[in-house]
Amino acid sequence: MNATTWADRSNAGAERVSFAAAAEAHLDDVYAYLLYLTGDSTVAEDLTGETFERALRRWRRYDPRRGSAKTWLCQVARSTALDNLRSERRRRRREEAFAPPERQEQTFVSGLSPELEQAVLELSAAEREVIALRVILDLDGESAARLLGISQTACSTRLSRALKRLEEMVSDVER
Amino acid sequence: MSSVDVTNELRLAKPRAPEPLRERITALSERPVREPRFSFSRPTRYTVRRAALVAVPALVVLGVGGALIHGIANSGAPTARQNASRPTTVPTFDAAAPRAIRESQALKGTALPPATNRFQHYEAAMTVRVDGLDRLSPSTQKAMRIARALGGYVVSAEFNAAKQGNSALVFKIPVGHVQQAVAKFSRLGTIAAQNIEITDLQAQFNHLVKQIGAVRIAIAKVDDQLARASLSNEERVHLEQRRARLAARLEALRTSRARTAHSAALATVSLGLTTKEAAAAVEPEHRGPLGRALDDAGNILVKEAAWGLYALIVLAPIALIVLAAFLVIRGARRLSDRRLLESS
Numbered sequence: 156m157n158a159t160t161w162a163d164r165s166n167a168g169a170e171r172v173s174f175a176a177a178a179e180a181h182l183d184d185v186y187a188y189l190l191y192l193t194g195d196s197t198v199a200e201d202l203t204g205e206t207f208e209r210a211l212r213r214w215r216r217y218d219p220r221r222g223s224a225k226t227w228l229c230q231v232a233r234s235t236a237l238d239n240l241r242s243e244r245r246r247r248r249r250e251e252a253f254a255p256p257e258r259q260e261q262t263f264v265s266g267l268s269p270e271l272e273q274a275v276l277e278l279s280a281a282e283r284e285v286i287a288l289r290v291i292l293d294l295d296g297e298s299a300a301r302l303l304g305i306s307q308t309a310c311s312t313r314l315s316r317a318l319k320r321l322e323e324m325v326s327d328v329e330r
Numbered sequence: 331m332s333s334v335d336v337t338n339e340l341r342l343a344k345p346r347a348p349e350p351l352r353e354r355i356t357a358l359s360e361r362p363v364r365e366p367r368f369s370f371s372r373p374t375r376y377t378v379r380r381a382a383l384v385a386v387p388a389l390v391v392l393g394v395g396g397a398l399i400h401g402i403a404n405s406g407a408p409t410a411r412q413n414a415s416r417p418t419t420v421p422t423f424d425a426a427a428p429r430a431i432r433e434s435q436a437l438k439g440t441a442l443p444p445a446t447n448r449f450q451h452y453e454a455a456m457t458v459r460v461d462g463l464d465r466l467s468p469s470t471q472k473a474m475r476i477a478r479a480l481g482g483y484v485v486s487a488e489f490n491a492a493k494q495g496n497s498a499l500v501f502k503i504p505v506g507h508v509q510q511a512v513a514k515f516s517r518l519g520t521i522a523a524q525n526i527e528i529t530d531l532q533a534q535f536n537h538l539v540k541q542i543g544a545v546r547i548a549i550a551k552v553d554d555q556l557a558r559a560s561l562s563n564e565e566r567v568h569l570e571q572r573r574a575r576l577a578a579r580l581e582a583l584r585t586s587r588a589r590t591a592h593s594a595a596l597a598t599v600s601l602g603l604t605t606k607e608a609a610a611a612v613e614p615e616h617r618g619p620l621g622r623a624l625d626d627a628g629n630i631l632v633k634e635a636a637w638g639l640y641a642l643i644v645l646a647p648i649a650l651i652v653l654a655a656f657l658v659i660r661g662a663r664r665l666s667d668r669r670l671l672e673s674s
Binding site for chain 1: 332333339340341343345346347351354355356358359360361363664667668672674
């Protein structure tokens, strides 16, 4: 049974797209989200691959009435990224016991001015995440808040603080 | 640079997935989505709300339907519902009936006659209302005289002539005269209630007789064995012990038989004399099958509601604990995620 037939059979009548169509439509969104969340393009690529593998395994759980495929894929991506961040933190702690960590040169988004790119990288992952969801992916406030597990007000506050910090940092560099 | 400029620049420079990654994901999405052979997760079409929408009315229909079926199945005539093993209870008098009818019934002496050819325990209970406190004492004395005149005796007597006087008397009256006694007691005033209970003792009596016969035969056999001269001392002692045990058993059985016969010979009549006005009680036995069916169904529904409430009381704390644990774990997880993201 291929993806389309399974999707059609398991959700007759609902506006459900096939996994292939969802992957094609939202690959850039998931990659962009993970890139902003991790701040590292190599890690983002790996995590994007892992996210879609997970999503393929869990595709039957996706319910289009509860949210768009983009939101659902972002939820899977977030869960994958958090797992990765936890394991990375454990690994770093182990390694730091023997040798100090090496500062790695990170590659981020091409097309951004060097000041803005540097400012974005200065933000915390939580701030970059909300910018990715609300600005880059253009998710509505309710979906973004649900994905982050916070209230809409908290989501708006976090976004405005992150943008203000970005603005301040870029202005400081320009001066 | 303003916030608007920042967001515009960020939007314009939206990252695109590299080509190798795109190819990898395209290849991945061509893989078949496996349908699990066994899945413990519910299909998306079965939401909790939908399940509740079906389950709640189904439970209500089951509960009410079950109660109605039970009510209809048990709505036969009251006599049909009597259990044969139970004593036969004959409510021979209707307290809620009009006074004229009650008086005419009393005068007719409606007490069920005892069987003359069987051993039966006969128990009658009646309440007679007398007109005023001044009639209570003479009526009580007259009831005692009636009992003695019919060969019976007073087992207990209680007399209370307070604001609303009453006296409670228990008589033992020979079964042959019990019907007469009931008729005479009923003439002491107006019968407010009357109840007769008959328990058949014949089978019990026959069984005792059979047992006595068997024990007698056993004693005779032991006596025969004891008459033999060839018995050793040990055997003789053993047989004599057995005979003593059988004799004791025979005595006990005879006592039981005598008690049964005595119980069957004397009827117990409880007489209550009162000056209170009878309450206008609604007699359920006079309702039709539909009324009885509804009454039974109502009783079952009350029981079902009680069980539901009991289950709720027992399960609610457990559900609350599970919910609280779930919320705490989820909250801790979110806090940990937030800290992790803020520190990254």
